[in-house]
Amino acid sequence: MKTLLLAGIAIAAMCTASYAADTYVVGMKGPGAGNPFWAAVEAGAKAKGAELGVDVVVVAPPAESDVQAQITQIEDLIAQGVAGIALAPTDPNALAPVVDAAKAAGIPVVFIDTQGINEGVTFIGTNNAVGAALAADYMCKNLPQGSEVAILQGLVSQSTGQARAEGSKKGLTDCGLKVVAEQTAEWDRAKGLSVTENIITGNPNIKGIFGSNDNMALGAVEALKAAAKLQDVMVVGFDANPDAAKSILAGEMTASVAQAPENIGGFGVQALVDLKAGKTIEPVIDTGTVLVTKENAADYQ
Amino acid sequence: MPGSNPRLAKFLDSYGIVLVVVVMMLVLAAIKPEIFLKADNLTNILKQNASLALLALGMFVVIVTAGIDLSVGSTMGLAMVALAIASRAGVPWPLVLLVGPAIGLIVGWVNGIGLTWLRLPHPFIMTLGTLNIARGLTYLITNGAPVSGLQPEVRYLGQAYYGLGLAPPAGLPASLILVAICAIGLWFFLNKTSMGRHIFAIGGNPQAARVSGINVDKVLVIVYMICGCFAGLSGLLLAGRTDSGFPNAGIGVELDAIAAVIIGGASFFGGRGTVLGVLAGVLIMGILRNGLNINNVSAFWQQILIGMVIIIAVYIDVLRRQAATRH
Numbered sequence: 001m002k003t004l005l006l007a008g009i010a011i012a013a014m015c016t017a018s019y020a021a022d023t024y025v026v027g028m029k030g031p032g033a034g035n036p037f038w039a040a041v042e043a044g045a046k047a048k049g050a051e052l053g054v055d056v057v058v059v060a061p062p063a064e065s066d067v068q069a070q071i072t073q074i075e076d077l078i079a080q081g082v083a084g085i086a087l088a089p090t091d092p093n094a095l096a097p098v099v100d101a102a103k104a105a106g107i108p109v110v111f112i113d114t115q116g117i118n119e120g121v122t123f124i125g126t127n128n129a130v131g132a133a134l135a136a137d138y139m140c141k142n143l144p145q146g147s148e149v150a151i152l153q154g155l156v157s158q159s160t161g162q163a164r165a166e167g168s169k170k171g172l173t174d175c176g177l178k179v180v181a182e183q184t185a186e187w188d189r190a191k192g193l194s195v196t197e198n199i200i201t202g203n204p205n206i207k208g209i210f211g212s213n214d215n216m217a218l219g220a221v222e223a224l225k226a227a228a229k230l231q232d233v234m235v236v237g238f239d240a241n242p243d244a245a246k247s248i249l250a251g252e253m254t255a256s257v258a259q260a261p262e263n264i265g266g267f268g269v270q271a272l273v274d275l276k277a278g279k280t281i282e283p284v285i286d287t288g289t290v291l292v293t294k295e296n297a298a299d300y301q
Numbered sequence: 302m303p304g305s306n307p308r309l310a311k312f313l314d315s316y317g318i319v320l321v322v323v324v325m326m327l328v329l330a331a332i333k334p335e336i337f338l339k340a341d342n343l344t345n346i347l348k349q350n351a352s353l354a355l356l357a358l359g360m361f362v363v364i365v366t367a368g369i370d371l372s373v374g375s376t377m378g379l380a381m382v383a384l385a386i387a388s389r390a391g392v393p394w395p396l397v398l399l400v401g402p403a404i405g406l407i408v409g410w411v412n413g414i415g416l417t418w419l420r421l422p423h424p425f426i427m428t429l430g431t432l433n434i435a436r437g438l439t440y441l442i443t444n445g446a447p448v449s450g451l452q453p454e455v456r457y458l459g460q461a462y463y464g465l466g467l468a469p470p471a472g473l474p475a476s477l478i479l480v481a482i483c484a485i486g487l488w489f490f491l492n493k494t495s496m497g498r499h500i501f502a503i504g505g506n507p508q509a510a511r512v513s514g515i516n517v518d519k520v521l522v523i524v525y526m527i528c529g530c531f532a533g534l535s536g537l538l539l540a541g542r543t544d545s546g547f548p549n550a551g552i553g554v555e556l557d558a559i560a561a562v563i564i565g566g567a568s569f570f571g572g573r574g575t576v577l578g579v580l581a582g583v584l585i586m587g588i589l590r591n592g593l594n595i596n597n598v599s600a601f602w603q604q605i606l607i608g609m610v611i612i613i614a615v616y617i618d619v620l621r622r623q624a625a626t627r628h
Binding site: 033036184186190194197201202222226227228243 | 336339341342345348349440444445446447449450460462469470539542543544545547549550591594595600
C-alpha cells in the first residue's frame, strides 16, 4: 500500500507541465513569488512574450542556493526541446555543462542577470560595476574630499559581489575619498549590522558606507542608529528594494541603485526570439541602472 | 600532573575553559589595545553573540541527553518572521514577545514527539526533517521577502542597552541580561531540580535511567521543547537587533551553536558539560571572530581557524577521558 502510494506520488510529480516546442523558457535563480526582483523579471519576460506573441514559461529552483535543482530543471527542459532558454545561473561553473548540452541540442541560450562562463553566450543584465560606480559617484559629490568611507562587500566569490566591490572601490578612490575598510557581510542584514559595528568602532571618523546590497546597507543603518551616528554617516545601498525605498523616504538611508529587472526578463525573451530567427545579437546587453534618492524612492516602495 | 594535585585538576576541569577566554582576551589586549579594549568593542562582542548564546544554551540541554537539534536555525528564522508579521499586524506587543518562544516550543514539541512516538532512530533525522519544514514554512508565509519595521517594545530586548555613562554605542546590552537570566535559570534547572538530574542521567546511561524509573520519553520531549524555546527567544533578539524578520535568518547557525557547546567542553556522548562552559564556548568563538576582524584577517581564514578550534577542543576532551579511565 505504502509503495503504491509513493509510486503514485512519483508518477504524479513527473506528469506535471510539459512544454511545447515554441515555448521560450526563463530560468530564474529564485522563485518570483515574494521576491520583488524576480517577480519583476518574470513580469517583464511575460509582457515581452505577449508583445511578441510567443509562449513564455518561467521556472526557478526553490531557493537561490539550490544549484542541483536548477541543473535538473534545465536538463528536463532540454529533453522537452523548448525553443530557447534565458538562464540566470545559480552557479555559473556548475551550470556550464548543461548550457553546453542545450547548445548541442540546437536550443538558443542567453544568460540573464548573472553571467555564465560558457563562451559565445550573450549576457543580458545589469552591469554591476557601472551601477556601483554610480553609487560611488553620488557619495563623492555629496561628501567632502578625503572623507573616510567603508565598503560592505557581498560574497566576493560571486561575480556580482566582485563587480560591486571593485566598481565601488574604484569610484570612491578615484574621486579622492579614503576607503578605510572593505569587509564582507555576505549579503546578510544581521552580518551587515555586526560588520558595521566593528567598522565604526575601529574608524570613528567614517562619513560614508556603501552596502553592496540593500540588506547590508539596512543593517548598517541599524548599527549607526544604535551608535547615534546616523546623521553623520551617509549610507548608500544597491537594489532599491521596498525596505530600502522606505528607509530612503524616512531619511535614514541616503540612496540606492536600482536595476531594471523588467528589462532583464524582457530583453532576455527578445534575444531568444532574435536568435531563433537567425539574427546575431550583441555579446553583452546592459539593462541599465538608476540612482534612487528621496526624489524618486516612492516609485520603488 | 593529574593525581599530583586533585584539587587543581578539578579546578582546571571545571574552569579551564574560562581561563582560555581570559588568555584570549589578554592576548588581544596586548596586540590591539587601542581597539580591543574600547568599551564599544567589548559591547560589540556581547551583543553580536547574544543570540548565539541562547541557541547554544538550548543546544546544550539536548547534547546532554546525547541528542542533537539541527532545527534551531530554522526555528529561529520562523520565529523571527512570525513575530515580525504579528508586530506589523498590530498585535499588542506583550503578545508579540510570546510569539517567538511559542513557535520554538511547538517545533521542539514536534521534534520530541517524532523522536519518542515515531521511534526515529536518531534525533539527527527528526530534526533534519524539521530543519527543512520550518525553513520552508518561513519562506511560505513571507513569500521569501523580509518583514521589516517592528514595534519599539518588541525590539527592546534585542536592541536596547544601558549607557552606564559610557559614550554610545557602548553599554550593557539588554540582550546580555536576558542571556544571563536564561543561563542562571538553566543552571538551576539542570543542577537543582530532579528533572535536571534526570536529563543528565539519560545522557549518561539511558538504559539505567529507564530501569531506575525515569520517564525517558517525557523528559526527552521536554528537552527538545526547551531547546526550541531558546531558539525562539534567540529569534526575538535577532529580529529586535535588525528591526526585521528576514527569511534567510539563521541559516547554518545550528552548526555554530553545536560548535560553541562542544568547544565549551560538553561531551557529544551526553551526560557531561556545564552552563558556564557553554557560555565560555560562545565567547571563545565570538572573541576569536572579533580578534580576527579587528586585525583585518579575512573571513575565509576565520572559518578555517574556527574549524581548527573545534577539532582541538574535542581532542582535549578525548585526552581528558583517557586520563580519567586510567585512574
